Amino acid sequence: MATLYEHVFDWDSYLQFGTRQFFKRKEAIYSQGTCGDGFYFLKKGLVRIVSVNASGKERILNIVIPNQLIGVQSLDQRQHFTTAIAVKDSVVYHFPCETFKTLLKEHPKLVPLFSRTVIHKMKILLDRINLDTLTSEQKIALLLHNICYEFKNYEIPISQQDIASCTGLTRITVYKVLKQWQEDGIIEIMNRKYYIKKPDFLRNLVN
Amino acid sequence: MATLYEHVFDWDSYLQFGTRQFFKRKEAIYSQGTCGDGFYFLKKGLVRIVSVNASGKERILNIVIPNQLIGVQSLDQRQHFTTAIAVKDSVVYHFPCETFKTLLKEHPKLVPLFSRTVIHKMKILLDRINLDTLTSEQKIALLLHNICYEFKNYEIPISQQDIASCTGLTRITVYKVLKQWQEDGIIEIMNRKYYIKKPDFLRNLVN
DNA sequence: ATGAAAGTGTAGCCTATTTAACATATTTTT
DNA sequence: AAAAATATGTTAAATAGGCTACACTTTCAT
Numbered sequence: 001m002a003t004l005y006e007h008v009f010d011w012d013s014y015l016q017f018g019t020r021q022f023f024k025r026k027e028a029i030y031s032q033g034t035c036g037d038g039f040y041f042l043k044k045g046l047v048r049i050v051s052v053n054a055s056g057k058e059r060i061l062n063i064v065i066p067n068q069l070i071g072v073q074s075l076d077q078r079q080h081f082t083t084a085i086a087v088k089d090s091v092v093y094h095f096p097c098e099t100f101k102t103l104l105k106e107h108p109k110l111v112p113l114f115s116r117t118v119i120h121k122m123k124i125l126l127d128r129i130n131l132d133t134l135t136s137e138q139k140i141a142l143l144l145h146n147i148c149y150e151f152k153n154y155e156i157p158i159s160q161q162d163i164a165s166c167t168g169l170t171r172i173t174v175y176k177v178l179k180q181w182q183e184d185g186i187i188e189i190m191n192r193k194y195y196i197k198k199p200d201f202l203r204n205l206v207n
Numbered sequence: 208m209a210t211l212y213e214h215v216f217d218w219d220s221y222l223q224f225g226t227r228q229f230f231k232r233k234e235a236i237y238s239q240g241t242c243g244d245g246f247y248f249l250k251k252g253l254v255r256i257v258s259v260n261a262s263g264k265e266r267i268l269n270i271v272i273p274n275q276l277i278g279v280q281s282l283d284q285r286q287h288f289t290t291a292i293a294v295k296d297s298v299v300y301h302f303p304c305e306t307f308k309t310l311l312k313e314h315p316k317l318v319p320l321f322s323r324t325v326i327h328k329m330k331i332l333l334d335r336i337n338l339d340t341l342t343s344e345q346k347i348a349l350l351l352h353n354i355c356y357e358f359k360n361y362e363i364p365i366s367q368q369d370i371a372s373c374t375g376l377t378r379i380t381v382y383k384v385l386k387q388w389q390e391d392g393i394i395e396i397m398n399r400k401y402y403i404k405k406p407d408f409l410r411n412l413v414n
Numbered sequence: 415a416t417g418a419a420a421g422t423g424t425a426g427c428c429t430a431t432t433t434a435a436c437a438t439a440t441t442t443t444t
Numbered sequence: 445a446a447a448a449a450t451a452t453g454t455t456a457a458a459t460a461g462g463c464t465a466c467a468c469t470t471t472c473a474t
Contacts, residue, residue, distance in 0.1 A: 108311070126288055
């Protein structure tokens, strides 16, 4: 998640072909293991993509802000290998497989648009993989830094446990690092919100 | 890497539109950071996909056997975020961006074929992410188990160091686990090749 | 064929993280 | 407004896996 990312994908003109759906906070848009049909475009809200591994541990893979696609892995009606949960009440447009196929025929420009999106998702996953060669401090630094970068204009509700789930560390480790940073004046914590005082410090940690 | 995977993607009829290229063992097909143009289809040989993270550590992401695509991340001429290196002398077909665009127009069936491939790549990456919540023993077990599964008919040259690079463990840890397993009769090591005696043990470790 | 380079076997120390455990605070549900 | 469910603060103990170091093998390049 939280990979710095400049392009906005312009799907607006295609939205009319999808079906609008509303999801309440905490509701699942799709669930790992169920069969999907097509994909979704997030118009409004905030969605968290998680994945449960073989031994039942849950990882946050990505936080999706509006104007991005979700669930592309099931374009061709296979099983979802992640779960998408609305963090805030959200509005999505659903594009079933068949709809999308028809659309593609009529709008060939969609192909590069779609593939760019998918490739971006791959990049996010790869970044996540690279995360795990780092020390825990570096992991957290990179995560926070990227979140600030990618979600400039969004207030992202991220708890200690979320950070743990994103990085694969335990909550206690996250707590320790955060506490240390607080003492060193690198971050400030005010009623469970984090303010980065010295972004350069985080940046240098990773370099 | 090494995700069990049943489908074979039938690109054969499209190969004529690509350019055939030969790569010697150890040669790079493309390199992380360079700009790519299109993608490659591996016809013959064996290719290893690696990625170097910010702090210079290298990870093996995937081992690609014939009849799969490589380098799809640069379909639209962006930077490669991985490096592909031939493990054996290999034959690939290169499909530059423009060629592929033309092809797509004439053969709409390529769209699902291509997207399936890309989605498969995403699955591989995700599996890799899930790997890191496991213990070192579990990581190695899963890796070996998957390799056996995916590469049934291939002899995959995988060294201790490769296992280390795949799992993110140190060579020493890999060695320790392997030694223990050998003593317990779970695997057998004969001139640096590994034979799994009790696949169920590996399976149970993860399940 | 030979020297260089890469991979493996092994030991021991050390510290960063995990686990466990419990108190307190906050948020959500009814 | 009370009860239930989540999230956080904190400590102490156990340990897994990292790093160092070095001898020995095998493979590769010329």
